[in-house]
Amino acid sequence: xxxxxxxxxxxxxxxxxxxxxxxxxxxxxxxxxxxxxxxxxxxxxxxxxxxxxxxxxxxxxxxxxxxxxxx
Numbered sequence: 001x002x003x004x005x006x007x008x009x010x011x012x013x014x015x016x017x018x019x020x021x022x023x024x025x026x027x028x029x030x031x032x033x034x035x036x037x038x039x040x041x042x043x044x045x046x047x048x049x050x051x052x053x054x055x056x057x058x059x060x061x062x063x064x065x066x067x068x069x070x071x
Contacts, residue, residue: 006042021050 013024025043029036043051055061 001042003042003044003047006039007044007047010047020054021047022054025051 010021010024010028013019013028014021017024017027019027025039026036028034029039052061
């Protein structure tokens with residue numbers, strides 16, 4: 001499996017189950033008996049960015065929210 005296929009699987013899990021990208025990666029690993037450290041090389045740049053945005057919004061990362069309009 002390459003990173004493109006993995007990203008497509010994660011995208012479909014997110015849409016199907018309506019969960020976050022972080023949760024989708026963990027769920028995929030649990031379902032397939034993988035360790036999360038094994039799939040780190042399969043995560044594409046766009047998927048990393050989406051996970052980073054989620055982490056910033058959940059205050060898991062201390063990166064300033066630049067360019068985000070208040071809602």
